[in-house]
Amino acid sequence: MIKPEDDIHNAIAAADVEEPSMAVAPANSVWKPLSWAKSNLFDSVPNTILTLLALLLLWETVPPLLSWGLFNATWSVADGTAAACRDSTGACWALMGEKNRLMLFGVYPYDQHWRPLLATAIVIAMLATSALRRFWRPALGYAWLGTVVVVAWLMWGGFFGLTYVETAQWGGLPLTLGLALLGIVLAFPLSIVLALGRRSNLPAIKAICTGYIELVRGVPLVSVLFMASVMFPLFLPEGVTIDKLLRALAGMTLFTAAYLAEAVRGGLQAIPRGQEEAADALGLSYWRKMRLIVLPQALRLVIPPIVNQFISCFKDTSLVTIVGLYDLLAATKAALADPEWRPFFVEGYVAAALVYWCFCFFMSRYSQWLERELATGTRR
Amino acid sequence: MLSGRQVKQPATLRALVYSARFRGIVYQVAVVAGVLALGWYLVHNTLANLAARGIATGFGFMGQEAGFDIGEGLIAYSAADTYLRALVVGVLNTLKVAVLGIALASLLGLVVGIARLSRNWLVARLATFYVETVRNVPLLLQLFVWYGIVTALPGPRQALDLGLGVFISNRGLKVPVPEWHDSYWLAMLLLAAAFIGLFVLRRWAINRLYRTGRPFPWLSVGLAGLVVLPWLGFLVTGTPLVWSIPELKGFNFQGGADLSPEFAALLAGLTVYTASFIAEIVRSGILAVPHGQTEAALSLGLSRAKTLRLVVLPQALRVIVPPLTSQYLNLLKNSSLAVAIGYPDLVSVANTAINQTGQAVEGVALTMAVFLVISLALSLLMNWYNAKVALVSR
Numbered sequence: 001m002i003k004p005e006d007d008i009h010n011a012i013a014a015a016d017v018e019e020p021s022m023a024v025a026p027a028n029s030v031w032k033p034l035s036w037a038k039s040n041l042f043d044s045v046p047n048t049i050l051t052l053l054a055l056l057l058l059w060e061t062v063p064p065l066l067s068w069g070l071f072n073a074t075w076s077v078a079d080g081t082a083a084a085c086r087d088s089t090g091a092c093w094a095l096m097g098e099k100n101r102l103m104l105f106g107v108y109p110y111d112q113h114w115r116p117l118l119a120t121a122i123v124i125a126m127l128a129t130s131a132l133r134r135f136w137r138p139a140l141g142y143a144w145l146g147t148v149v150v151v152a153w154l155m156w157g158g159f160f161g162l163t164y165v166e167t168a169q170w171g172g173l174p175l176t177l178g179l180a181l182l183g184i185v186l187a188f189p190l191s192i193v194l195a196l197g198r199r200s201n202l203p204a205i206k207a208i209c210t211g212y213i214e215l216v217r218g219v220p221l222v223s224v225l226f227m228a229s230v231m232f233p234l235f236l237p238e239g240v241t242i243d244k245l246l247r248a249l250a251g252m253t254l255f256t257a258a259y260l261a262e263a264v265r266g267g268l269q270a271i272p273r274g275q276e277e278a279a280d281a282l283g284l285s286y287w288r289k290m291r292l293i294v295l296p297q298a299l300r301l302v303i304p305p306i307v308n309q310f311i312s313c314f315k316d317t318s319l320v321t322i323v324g325l326y327d328l329l330a331a332t333k334a335a336l337a338d339p340e341w342r343p344f345f346v347e348g349y350v351a352a353a354l355v356y357w358c359f360c361f362f363m364s365r366y367s368q369w370l371e372r373e374l375a376t377g378t379r380r
Numbered sequence: 381m382l383s384g385r386q387v388k389q390p391a392t393l394r395a396l397v398y399s400a401r402f403r404g405i406v407y408q409v410a411v412v413a414g415v416l417a418l419g420w421y422l423v424h425n426t427l428a429n430l431a432a433r434g435i436a437t438g439f440g441f442m443g444q445e446a447g448f449d450i451g452e453g454l455i456a457y458s459a460a461d462t463y464l465r466a467l468v469v470g471v472l473n474t475l476k477v478a479v480l481g482i483a484l485a486s487l488l489g490l491v492v493g494i495a496r497l498s499r500n501w502l503v504a505r506l507a508t509f510y511v512e513t514v515r516n517v518p519l520l521l522q523l524f525v526w527y528g529i530v531t532a533l534p535g536p537r538q539a540l541d542l543g544l545g546v547f548i549s550n551r552g553l554k555v556p557v558p559e560w561h562d563s564y565w566l567a568m569l570l571l572a573a574a575f576i577g578l579f580v581l582r583r584w585a586i587n588r589l590y591r592t593g594r595p596f597p598w599l600s601v602g603l604a605g606l607v608v609l610p611w612l613g614f615l616v617t618g619t620p621l622v623w624s625i626p627e628l629k630g631f632n633f634q635g636g637a638d639l640s641p642e643f644a645a646l647l648a649g650l651t652v653y654t655a656s657f658i659a660e661i662v663r664s665g666i667l668a669v670p671h672g673q674t675e676a677a678l679s680l681g682l683s684r685a686k687t688l689r690l691v692v693l694p695q696a697l698r699v700i701v702p703p704l705t706s707q708y709l710n711l712l713k714n715s716s717l718a719v720a721i722g723y724p725d726l727v728s729v730a731n732t733a734i735n736q737t738g739q740a741v742e743g744v745a746l747t748m749a750v751f752l753v754i755s756l757a758l759s760l761l762m763n764w765y766n767a768k769v770a771l772v773s774r
Contacts, residue, residue, distance in 0.1 A: 360516035
């Protein structure tokens, strides 16, 4: 971006030195795009070939996609059948109009859909609030406690005038968000214990924690979820049953904790040894040393990796589809099981992908911003 | 200050309680006892539950007849074979998709990562668009889309002809393969010899470069050898290479090798997804090489391609290899999503076995053990490679 002052300075410099090359840049702004294109796209033969290939690729893909997705698309149907879509060559976005409830909320009772909608809105608003450093104070913790109570009441119901809805009927976006959030929040304390244990001087504790972390990181999440869904019932005493949703949540938590522990360990390693030695010299006990000196500094460093772990946890919740929970992806799949709308599966998946993409993209941008923001105190 | 006698005094109870060593032992004994108690409790409950449901324990089921079919495999298998053989088929299928996926994802990731740093604005933007789109959408969703696309293709009669005997239809991808002939051993032998020759040649060329400063185009010569030597083998034995080309006969193709729709979808999904992560790793690795290195190479008169290949990439590899290892491991673990689209990998075969025998504990444990072993082998291999490319510090 060239500011007017710069132009003046350049002009003065050019006039002073009288060097012709300084005045080559055309003053007329009409030519700027052309000269930009020449220096960025066509400055050499290989570069020109690359540009032409890229243009060819765009020419082959963008117009058909646009005519499919926009110009020839069917946006709504009057009769609730896919007849209009079948006649058209474009996308069938009318699918969203017919099936959005099923995709977003799964098999939650239809007339109660305002409850998961409100719960999701509250959680997203709280997430947005928590993202800002301005609100990082104890009151936020209490606000989250209140949120948990309100959201649980909205989802389960059963008192204060709301009908009871069992967890087997929960589904869609609220389930995806809830699993990801609870998974990471419950995994967090466990991950701190594991990370401290892995760095412990006590060989038995170190071996147990290292073993757990490496074992879990070596196996796929699908196996962990299968274990949770088929083996947890066997682990419990006879007659005790455990909710399907809770089992999946336990599996996600145990899995996430191992990965999070490695992030926390990275933070612990970044704290200079002198800090621990100073705490020892002051006579602090192990737990006070960790709680007051080491962890506050280490956890601050690992906030960006935790956000990244949250992103992959959010994407990984889609795997609960395989053990039969109705998360956003499974609910989309269920909506597409209707033979009437089955041919338009791409549209359904594109819509679900867009929801996932929005969450993940903004969180990854946030994590990058946070990294810069948090570095300001230590950067010189 | 203190005499040795005083330090060696018999420990009083008070001194014992305050001794860090003693406390450490107590903590460890307590934790180990707690873990063992939890383990015993779980095993006890599990055994009681299994007995109550009348489910057998142990790995005895491995020798029994499996009784289910598996769509594809690298070794012969029928429903009359044992569970053990079925699981081996599953393991091989997992390895097949993982090895191919790793190779293709590395290639695609390298190209996209370099493209993201291209001076060409359009190419860099396209690569960025690809990376940001693909890595922010769950892999499982992408697999569903790929599988939907592959199965929605026209049937074999209206298969898309991609030329050179490659056909794509809803029965998967059909590719021509060389037909095996008993006299091919000479060509195979020569191919192996050419491979060994390639490494010897590389060693010699690098040695000569260091000794005399004269480079030798070992890569082009070696690759030419890989093509020419087997060809000579075919000529000598007088049996030319015969290709088995897929042909439409009746309702399906005959001849050629085929990639099932499930395999094709899984491979495409894993490759495209993992490549987006590898691209970012490649990009950050290249950015980690100081720009002065590029400038120095260019001022020595190396071309841009040679600068990248001889100066930038070898240094970037040191940064790239460790995170690349974890991406390879991720790809291996993600291949277990095959179960969602019906590709018979280890997890999917083990699931069928669990459903039939009810022996969930053994099935899940076996799956996890196999994945652990493969992961460990892969990490060892990558660590060995990492040690090779790592900077030798004095």
